[in-house]
Amino acid sequence: MSANPQTLFVQHFWKDSNRTLDYYLKEMNGYEAARKVLGSMAPDQVVEEVKKANIRGRGGAGFPMGMKWSFIPKNSEKPKYLVCNADESEPGTCKDRQIIRYTPHLLIEGLLIGSFAIGCKHAYVYIRGEYVREAQLLEEAIEEARAKGYLGKDIFGSGFDLEITVHRGAGAYICGEETGLLNSLEGKRGEPRVKPPFPAVSGAFSCPTAVNNVESIANVPHIIRLGGEVFAKLGRIDKSGGTRLISLSGHVNRPGVYEVAAGSMTLRQIIDDLGGGVWKGKKLKAVIPGGSSSPVLTADEIDAVYDVEPLMKIGTMMGSAAIMVIDEDTDLVKLLLRITKFYAHESCGQCTPCREGCHWMESLLHKVIHGEAKPADIDLLVDVAGNIGGKTLCALGDAAAMPVQSFVKKFRSEFDAYVKGQSRHA
Amino acid sequence: MKERLLSEKFYEAMRQKEPRYPDRKALILPSLHQAQAEFGWLPKEILAEIAEYIGVHEAQIREVASFYTMYNLKPVGKMHLKLCTNVACCLRGANELMEFAEKKLGVKCGETTPDGAFTLSEEECLGACTTAPVMMANDDYIENLDINSMNDFIEKVKHER
Numbered sequence: 001m002s003a004n005p006q007t008l009f010v011q012h013f014w015k016d017s018n019r020t021l022d023y024y025l026k027e028m029n030g031y032e033a034a035r036k037v038l039g040s041m042a043p044d045q046v047v048e049e050v051k052k053a054n055i056r057g058r059g060g061a062g063f064p065m066g067m068k069w070s071f072i073p074k075n076s077e078k079p080k081y082l083v084c085n086a087d088e089s090e091p092g093t094c095k096d097r098q099i100i101r102y103t104p105h106l107l108i109e110g111l112l113i114g115s116f117a118i119g120c121k122h123a124y125v126y127i128r129g130e131y132v133r134e135a136q137l138l139e140e141a142i143e144e145a146r147a148k149g150y151l152g153k154d155i156f157g158s159g160f161d162l163e164i165t166v167h168r169g170a171g172a173y174i175c176g177e178e179t180g181l182l183n184s185l186e187g188k189r190g191e192p193r194v195k196p197p198f199p200a201v202s203g204a205f206s207c208p209t210a211v212n213n214v215e216s217i218a219n220v221p222h223i224i225r226l227g228g229e230v231f232a233k234l235g236r237i238d239k240s241g242g243t244r245l246i247s248l249s250g251h252v253n254r255p256g257v258y259e260v261a262a263g264s265m266t267l268r269q270i271i272d273d274l275g276g277g278v279w280k281g282k283k284l285k286a287v288i289p290g291g292s293s294s295p296v297l298t299a300d301e302i303d304a305v306y307d308v309e310p311l312m313k314i315g316t317m318m319g320s321a322a323i324m325v326i327d328e329d330t331d332l333v334k335l336l337l338r339i340t341k342f343y344a345h346e347s348c349g350q351c352t353p354c355r356e357g358c359h360w361m362e363s364l365l366h367k368v369i370h371g372e373a374k375p376a377d378i379d380l381l382v383d384v385a386g387n388i389g390g391k392t393l394c395a396l397g398d399a400a401a402m403p404v405q406s407f408v409k410k411f412r413s414e415f416d417a418y419v420k421g422q423s424r425h426a
Numbered sequence: 427m428k429e430r431l432l433s434e435k436f437y438e439a440m441r442q443k444e445p446r447y448p449d450r451k452a453l454i455l456p457s458l459h460q461a462q463a464e465f466g467w468l469p470k471e472i473l474a475e476i477a478e479y480i481g482v483h484e485a486q487i488r489e490v491a492s493f494y495t496m497y498n499l500k501p502v503g504k505m506h507l508k509l510c511t512n513v514a515c516c517l518r519g520a521n522e523l524m525e526f527a528e529k530k531l532g533v534k535c536g537e538t539t540p541d542g543a544f545t546l547s548e549e550e551c552l553g554a555c556t557t558a559p560v561m562m563a564n565d566d567y568i569e570n571l572d573i574n575s576m577n578d579f580i581e582k583v584k585h586e587r
Contacts, residue, residue, distance in 0.1 A: 079448070088553045089550075089551060089553060090551075091512045091513050091514065091550075091551035091555070092513060092514055092551070092555050093553060093555065094553045094554050094555050094556055094557075096553075097553055097554065122446075128553060129459070129494070129496045130496070130549075130552050130553065130562060131553065132565040132566075133565065133566065133567070163446070165443075165446045165447075167452075167455070167456070168455065168456070168459055169455070169494070170455055170458065170459065170494035170495070170496040170497055171494050171495035171496035171497075171550075172493060172494050172495065173550065173551075184455065185452060186449060186451060186452050187449070187451035187452045187453065187454035187455060187480075187490065188451070188454075188490060189489060189490055189493040190493060190494075205448050205449055205452075247555055247556055248556060249514040249517070249518075249555040249556045249558055250513070250514055250517040250518070251517055251518075255555075255556040255557070255558070256556045257556055288513070292512070292513050292551075322555065324513055324514055324517065324555070325517075326517065330517065335513065335516070335517075338511070338512065338513060338516055339513060342512055342513075342550055342551070345550060346550065348493075
């Protein structure tokens with residue numbers, strides 16, 4: 001794969017024995033980056049290195065990670081927390097799971113370096129409740145690291161202490177939203193908070209907190225090992241350093257988690273070269289490029305470079321880098337109903353536009369599919385979506401609105417066919 | 427003092443977790459998980475005992491437990507099959523699998539077989555989309571499912587009983 005000469009993760013995936021500390025020490029220079037940081041760097045230098053790396057958050061929003069860390073106040077008298085978001089719940093996404101299964105020590109070492117950088121003595125990993133086995137594997141890896149003195153008191157004789165606690169969620173998409181996650185960590189319903197204050201000021205247990213995605217944190221040892229500038233140059237595009245783990249699913253011949261240098265491939269290349277093209281020799285109809293909330297693309301729109309800014313330019317988003325491929329025989333109206341039903345189910349219910357609007361959109365789509373809708377109902381559907389997006393405390397409202405708006409805009413004829421009783425899927 | 431329903435193992439597991447949080451209320455989710463692992467579901471009396479252990483009102487425990495789909499507030503079968511029907515799974519045939527499972531088990535989605543052996547549920551995205559369709563069988567993921575492997579799995583569980 002000439003377009004993809006350098007990877008940081010996938011060469012260690014898919015083999016159970018690679019998750020051991022032994023493998024990590026021998027094959028991946030394990031804990032050497034942390035040793036260097038704790039032994040010879042100041043916290044500010046670490047943050048600077050991460051800034052130089054140009055790494056965007058891998059959870060979905062794509063916020064520059066170094067900047068997020070720099071928001072943590074240095075002179076706070078309160079404890080500070082680093083919280084790793086392992087809730088991985090945007091439909092289509094399953095990359096963090098592989099990091100935890102096959103390279104858990106990258107995550108632990110990243111937490112160690114990150115905690116040192118922001119001054120945290122107790123880091124939490126909030127992992128989705130369904131990842132029961134992954135939580136166990138991570139606990140085992142934490143125990144391995146503790147037994148060697150990489151966690152606990154006076155790590156590497158530096159005087160720096162760190163504990164890591166794995167905290168399991170219990171089945172709620174909204175806990176992937178960082179303030180919903182923090183409420184859930186504190187033993188509350190996972191309802192997002194009003195911002196400001198942002199977590200950097202008042203996060204977990206009302207203390208300054210940085211919340212970062214698993215893949216983001218697992219990249220930190222790479223950044224220290226390679227140096228921020230080299231890491232940044234792995235990306236082939238401005239303002240996006242490193243590599244990206246992509247979850248490729250749906251109607252492709254070879255679904256899987258792939259790694260590409262940021263901005264090095266177009267969506268078409270990813271689907272054809274990595275995914276082996278659309279399955280069963282069928283034609284492509286649509287692509288959901290960044291998790292189910294990202295606006296859908298038609299088969300003609302996939303020559304865009306797959307990264308944050310090029311996708312933004314064509315009106316969609318990279319999100320959590322979860323690509324779902326949809327073939328020509330798929331009923332997009334039914335698929336949109338499935339997506340909308342998900343967001344209606346997962347709406348936490350705090351904000352009226354989201355709580356009411358999502359169910360309204362779901363019931364309008366039901367009407368369409370059951371041949372009970374009038375042409376004006378399609379416009380009403382788009383109107384309701386427009387009254388949710390941007391009008392809620394958190395991004396779930398937008399996440400529910402964007403698929404509806406984009407599916408109707410780009411595939412209006414499929415909706416109209418249902419209304420006229422002419423859908424080939426009815 | 428009322429008789430305790432939760433085991434010493436529960437209290438020991440919780441005692442180990444206590445120092446890991448600056449606020450006892452953070453023990454609510456871990457204690458619900460631990461209790462459900464013991465009982466299979468969370469009857470009212472258990473929620474009350476957890477409330478007493480943490481030191482909050484029972485209503486607060488119910489408020490939290492009812493927010494999260496993984497906490498069973500009603501009994502479930504010995505084998506709880508949770509089939510994902512979200513986008514990636516649905517594109518790879520999850521709806522047909524659900525129909526098959528319903529027929530095979532003789533229950534509708536959301537129901538438990540009369541002998542209490544199986545509960546069949548629909549699940550939102552399980553985060554294993556590249557190996558879709560996927561289901562959870564109690565705590566384990568079963569990936570790359572098709573009708574044959576679903577059939578074999580159900581038969582295997584039936585014979586193990």
